[in-house]
Amino acid sequence: MSNSRRLRLALFGSGRIGQVHARNVAAHPNIDLAIIADPFIDGARRLAEETGARAVEDPEEVFAEQGLDGVIIGSPTNTHVDLISRSVDHGLAVLCEKPIDLDIQTVLECQQRLQGTTVPIMLGFNRRFDPHFSAVRSRVEAGEIGRLEQLTITSRDPEPAPRGYIETSGGIFRDMTIHDLDMARFFVPEIVEVSAVGSNVFSDDIEELGDFDSVVVTLRGSGGELINITNSRHCAFGYDQRLEAFGSEGLLSASNVTPTNVKKYSSAGTEESSPYLPFFLERYVQAYSAELEAFAHSIRTGAPCSPSFEDGVTALVLANAAEESATTGKTVTIGKA
Amino acid sequence: MSNSRRLRLALFGSGRIGQVHARNVAAHPNIDLAIIADPFIDGARRLAEETGARAVEDPEEVFAEQGLDGVIIGSPTNTHVDLISRSVDHGLAVLCEKPIDLDIQTVLECQQRLQGTTVPIMLGFNRRFDPHFSAVRSRVEAGEIGRLEQLTITSRDPEPAPRGYIETSGGIFRDMTIHDLDMARFFVPEIVEVSAVGSNVFSDDIEELGDFDSVVVTLRGSGGELINITNSRHCAFGYDQRLEAFGSEGLLSASNVTPTNVKKYSSAGTEESSPYLPFFLERYVQAYSAELEAFAHSIRTGAPCSPSFEDGVTALVLANAAEESATTGKTVTIGKA
Amino acid sequence: MSNSRRLRLALFGSGRIGQVHARNVAAHPNIDLAIIADPFIDGARRLAEETGARAVEDPEEVFAEQGLDGVIIGSPTNTHVDLISRSVDHGLAVLCEKPIDLDIQTVLECQQRLQGTTVPIMLGFNRRFDPHFSAVRSRVEAGEIGRLEQLTITSRDPEPAPRGYIETSGGIFRDMTIHDLDMARFFVPEIVEVSAVGSNVFSDDIEELGDFDSVVVTLRGSGGELINITNSRHCAFGYDQRLEAFGSEGLLSASNVTPTNVKKYSSAGTEESSPYLPFFLERYVQAYSAELEAFAHSIRTGAPCSPSFEDGVTALVLANAAEESATTGKTVTIGKA
Amino acid sequence: MSNSRRLRLALFGSGRIGQVHARNVAAHPNIDLAIIADPFIDGARRLAEETGARAVEDPEEVFAEQGLDGVIIGSPTNTHVDLISRSVDHGLAVLCEKPIDLDIQTVLECQQRLQGTTVPIMLGFNRRFDPHFSAVRSRVEAGEIGRLEQLTITSRDPEPAPRGYIETSGGIFRDMTIHDLDMARFFVPEIVEVSAVGSNVFSDDIEELGDFDSVVVTLRGSGGELINITNSRHCAFGYDQRLEAFGSEGLLSASNVTPTNVKKYSSAGTEESSPYLPFFLERYVQAYSAELEAFAHSIRTGAPCSPSFEDGVTALVLANAAEESATTGKTVTIGKA
Incomplete structure (x- = not known):
């Protein structure tokens, strides 16, 4: 896999942190932002227009999209676990904002469900x-x-x-x-x-x-x-x-x-x-730019993500x-x- | 004139400073590098490949090109005065590396020739x-x-x-x-x-x-x-x-x-x-990025260049x-x- | 009591910290070092010669001395409590190096014994x-x-x-x-x-x-x-x-x-x-100089010591x-x- | 000559800079301030009282004094040359505030007069x-x-x-x-x-x-x-x-x-x-303290003064x-x- 292969990403969430990620992807020379999904569709639309992406209300449209390499999850905390699981099911690499979830049981169940996957999952400990x-x-x-x-x-x-x-x-x-x-x-x-x-x-x-x-x-x-x-x-x-x-x-x-x-x-x-x-x-x-770069690197090379899902659990x-x-x-x- | 109108530039010189400019233009969201002219065609070709431009040996090809907005002059000092004059004649905005020339007479003659032009001319005092x-x-x-x-x-x-x-x-x-x-x-x-x-x-x-x-x-x-x-x-x-x-x-x-x-x-x-x-x-x-931005701004808005040709003379x-x-x-x- | 009344002090201990105090007293314009007591009489003698004091082996000679205003206790920790008590009994102000003692019981008993005294007691928390x-x-x-x-x-x-x-x-x-x-x-x-x-x-x-x-x-x-x-x-x-x-x-x-x-x-x-x-x-x-100054100030004015014996206990x-x-x-x- | 021989100095001038020197001498363990000479006798008296010196109006009393080792000249600039010459004539080491004089001719004449003297003369370039x-x-x-x-x-x-x-x-x-x-x-x-x-x-x-x-x-x-x-x-x-x-x-x-x-x-x-x-x-x-120490060192050992009279000339x-x-x-x- 070439290290400069063009990547296509989707973004969940168009709030403050979603905007950071959207703009970083848009400014990146060889990563494209394809879709921004947010039930608050107005925000998603404004951000999509600015970054050349398509705005959708329903996350299902992301999973239906062809040719995506990964997703960035910047939606509310209580949606993280579900979006991680579904993305991984669709073979989409995941960069998820912290925390995975506020409830450790939910997190551990998610961890179990993901066991054995080779899909890159990175936690957004940007620092x-x-x-x-x-x-x-x-x-x-x-x-x-x-x-x-x-x-x-x-x-x-x-x-x-x-x-x-x-x-x-x-x-x-x-x-x-x-x-x-x-x-x-x-x-x-x-x-x-x-x-x-x-x-x-x-x-x-x-x-x-x-x-x-x-x-x-x-x-x-x-x-x-x-x-x-x-x-x-x-x-x-x-x-x-x-x-x-x-x-x-x-x-x-x-x-x-x-x-x-x-x-x-x-x-x-x-x-x-x-x-x-x-x-x-x-x-x-x-840090956010370097984080995106590291995420792209893991997608392209299969290198393990750092911070990983396990780092999020710990x-x-x-x-x-x-x-x-x-x-x-x-x-x-x-x-x- | 919109402030984000896409610009097309040419570059004279593919040496150290030419490379800085070429890469900055290539990385810029709405400025394109069309041509790189250098008699040392090998260097021009390598840089052109990297930045998506076309390499040419003869500066005349720049002046023959349609749809250019301006040029960046990063060639040897003794070519500056001639390239400035010719570019201005063709209505091309100029960002010229310092110094204009080592000989004050040559510089003053060039200044006289440029008198009255409204084409933006910026001197590369990057600091x-x-x-x-x-x-x-x-x-x-x-x-x-x-x-x-x-x-x-x-x-x-x-x-x-x-x-x-x-x-x-x-x-x-x-x-x-x-x-x-x-x-x-x-x-x-x-x-x-x-x-x-x-x-x-x-x-x-x-x-x-x-x-x-x-x-x-x-x-x-x-x-x-x-x-x-x-x-x-x-x-x-x-x-x-x-x-x-x-x-x-x-x-x-x-x-x-x-x-x-x-x-x-x-x-x-x-x-x-x-x-x-x-x-x-x-x-x-x-500084080099901000300089390019300022040059683009002058091209788009007609705002006076700072540093100007006169700053180079002084x-x-x-x-x-x-x-x-x-x-x-x-x-x-x-x-x- | 004048704020510049000349004071006469004795010192217990001629080790590293005793030397600091001895030299500070010797250099002070209106405090004199009268006696240095240390069973290791050789060290006491060397320091006494340097600082113009008298060296004695037996602490009793300090308590027998007339016209002393106070003592500085820089001897080993296990001698502190006894020297504090005896000095206070003789009406001598005390500047004692920390800690009062390593055993809290011993310290609390000493505190009880000192209850009600108006003799200044300062603890050497120099910082x-x-x-x-x-x-x-x-x-x-x-x-x-x-x-x-x-x-x-x-x-x-x-x-x-x-x-x-x-x-x-x-x-x-x-x-x-x-x-x-x-x-x-x-x-x-x-x-x-x-x-x-x-x-x-x-x-x-x-x-x-x-x-x-x-x-x-x-x-x-x-x-x-x-x-x-x-x-x-x-x-x-x-x-x-x-x-x-x-x-x-x-x-x-x-x-x-x-x-x-x-x-x-x-x-x-x-x-x-x-x-x-x-x-x-x-x-x-x-800090050691300023500590000495503060000790002298308390002796002269009766101002409460800071740090006090109680600070040492706490x-x-x-x-x-x-x-x-x-x-x-x-x-x-x-x-x- | 022992390096700690007690020295006796006189001071000309009880103004701002005179006060600095007077207090430094007074605080010094083995230098005494014997006399302070100043026609403004009130200032001299106040300073003399504070520093344990004797105040005199007439500089002649300094030169008449027995057992002096040197003088510090902190009087107005126009008195410097004369006081330096007279002090040297009396074999008194000199620490003179800068400048020697504002007139280079006067300074050079003074220099000539001093030629060959072995009396220490130090210029007060305190920095x-x-x-x-x-x-x-x-x-x-x-x-x-x-x-x-x-x-x-x-x-x-x-x-x-x-x-x-x-x-x-x-x-x-x-x-x-x-x-x-x-x-x-x-x-x-x-x-x-x-x-x-x-x-x-x-x-x-x-x-x-x-x-x-x-x-x-x-x-x-x-x-x-x-x-x-x-x-x-x-x-x-x-x-x-x-x-x-x-x-x-x-x-x-x-x-x-x-x-x-x-x-x-x-x-x-x-x-x-x-x-x-x-x-x-x-x-x-x-710096003023170290300057005094260096002056004392030159008096005691005959070591050349730095800064010297010549440094003042230059x-x-x-x-x-x-x-x-x-x-x-x-x-x-x-x-x-």
Whole structure:
């Protein structure tokens, strides 16, 4: 299979994340976006017009389409499992946004159903493709800091999602921390213990919903690595996405991203950086492109997807363990997969 | 005229800089590369194949082509003036690499010949389009640092070009400093005085050719602004491209660019940045794209080009003045254009 | 009592930390070092000669001395409680190195015995006096980042102490983390919960002694604040002492300290900082001076000491809780004092 | 002569700079301040009381005093030459604030008069003792960046001195740039050419006085080194004192100094440093102490002073050359001393 074979994809969902994927596919030199499926047909139509795709209401039209190579699932979480299964049944490669589902039973059943398939399934943990984080990881793998001992992940959203979103989000661990849990596994694939502490320090809304607005999670890897995740649902200075990998021979850090490296010096402030890129759409723009590229590569070559469906399962297992730990005050041991 | 009208361009020259332009055009969603003309037909053919263009040996084929909107001139310097004139005669918009010519008389004659034309002519001073430098300039224009008083430009190449290149380059002022002179004019359009000091500190080759390997140039703007340019033909830590704008109310700086913001801490070094992007092809990759965009915009809307042909003339006048000053030890006054 | 009244102090212990204190007192314009007591009389004599003090073997000579204002206790940990009690009995103000004792019972008995005394007793948690950390704390107190929500403390020693030291150190929580626990309380005085995870990732020696070489501790403050401490007994790039205070309106960070702000750029590394100050004697040199000043201030004015004896008790309680949590995998709740 | 022999000094002048020296001497463990001479006896008395010295009106009392080792001259510029000569006649070592005098003839006559003396005479170019700048210089000397090729000095005062001060200051080159000219010579002792450009961009007062408010000076060293100095009499973000040494194998930079390394992140600004130390009294506090130490060392050991009287002469020669160049628009060649 040639590495530059032209691919045809369909997209489920024309919301915020669907738009990111649609535009990336449209801009790609040798991937075409054939169909955008969304029951909210108006949004699908607008996006289809912009990207040269066809808008459809009914997902069945995707499965009826000839000559498709794969699908990108950016529809609501509760549709993921069904769309994954049906796509795989039709031999369509899948790039599915996280999480697979909020319910671990549903996820495990889906996993069982998919057992043995050779159709590529990739989970949308986009941060693995961020050039800064992935450079740290490559350099750790290359041995630049010796053996990895500690990993510190800081991840704060600029401001909480609306109450309605939080309500159905599955809680901070499954909605927000899950990205950091996958990032932890990007560096330390096997996690054996999870401790978490949650707190409510600024949002009455979130507290009323029985969720935390701030959490700290500590993981232990199978090699004794200690991983620390700090989350907050708000951050006055923008989207705070940082990482430090500490090893026996040094440390590698990735810091926040500014649109330019311009600094300002005035009576009001010294060496002020440009404001950080505001949120994930801006911060991870390169990551989404690289993710699409990796997905295309797996379709073309059959190379295993990373992050895989299993990575999606494990992230949810860890999120559930974190929630349990934060609730019970006890460290939760993770069994072998 | 719609702002997204599809454009067809031709390219003269398939060397290093020609390749940059060819690939940018090929990757652009609504600009097509129709023809690549180069007497070294093999290079033209390889590039044409890669970018979907047609390769020709004879520039006349470009002028014979129907439906072209403009040309990009990336051929050797001594072909520029002729290609500009002929393109304009054929009503083709021109994006010409710097310098227009090494000889000011030739340039002035060309300027006279072009007088009154409404065909867009843009000079390839790509650095005006660098996001870091252009952000500083926009913020200066927006008044963030009050009135601009001093501008400090540092510009060092990673290593000298081969002796053969230096020999026909027109000397450091016309070949290298000319970019910084245009950058100075990007901030302070009217320069009234030029002083320069040149030195030979590391290259016997360059000295034998009667050229300098290191220079410092001081300009005075019509508002009394003092602009300082420091150049070296080599730089052990890579391509050094920085700028500081100092005004009555503060300073804005643009520093060197790294591929990621990863820092390393080890026993061998503390807070080490990633190496800087190596040379202009990497450092100014965004600038070349933005330059093409601006060129397309001028073609579509008739908006005046910046940098213009006149900017190319003035940069050469200043380079000549700098050389004269470095040779005579006297400040050179620049007359009104 | 005048604020510049000349003070006379005695010092117990002429080891590494005793030398720091002796030299600070000797260099102080209006504090004199009268006596240095150490059964290892040779070390005491050398230090006494250098600092203009009298060396004695027997601590009783200190208590027999007339005209002393206070003592600094830098002798081995197991002598602290007795020396504190006796000094207070003699009306001598006390600056005692941490910890008060490794055994909480002994500490609590000592606390009871001291109940009601008005003699100043200060605990040597020197980091409260570090200009960088104390600037962050003052600015947090001043409301610069709104309400404090999260505190992240990174603290790594350049290399493990010798096995013999570790053996009697009381373990990493009571020996090393205790400083960070006090730093946490410098920002959030009332801690209500402690979770900790320990690991052995690099030192067989430490593992054999039943101690951890790496730990992560999470504290919850009474206002819901989440505090995170990361420790390692080694660090390839030197002494790693950093802190971030995150609040509702921003973040304040204090980073590692270099002897100068010189940066190096070469083919081997870009923007390399000078190496960090190697260990606590260098890193906290200003802190030890400021600590002495604060101690003198309390002696002269009767102002309450900060950190106080009670701060020393609480730090030990938290260190014990961290050890318990790391051992049992359960969050430990801290009762009201 | 022992290296710790107690020294007795006298001070001429109890103004701003006199106070710096008086307090440094008073704080020094083995240097005493015996006398402070100033016709404005009130100031002298206040300072004498604070530092334990004796205040006198008449400088003759200094020369009549027995057992003095040296003098520090911090009186008005026009008294320097006479005080230097008389001090040397009395065998008193001299630390004299810059400049020796504003008139080169007077300075050269003084130089002739001093010929052959073995009494230590040090010029107060305090910046040579700044730990940041001197670290750069030591590392350049150690060969860390190969052969020095270019030196860039940025030096901006926070705000112009009062009109009255400017009026008698001798002009920006002799008053302000002279420090940077000496800094240039700290790295490149032999300067062979001086070019300068001056401008008036913000101060009508300074323009009326026939002085510049902003200048750029380019020097050439005897090895072809190019040195660039940028000055402004004002700077919105504080005292701007920076330096970059560029060599065949890299670059070393020294940047502005903040009281702590705390950074602030808020909605109003990102990664804001603490404000820079405001002016020379704060910025160069360590430099003044190290200067005193070096002076004491020369007195005790007879080691040659650096900066020497000759360094003071040369700095004035260069300042005069810069003024000439700025006025005539011609590069000025410096003859061999």
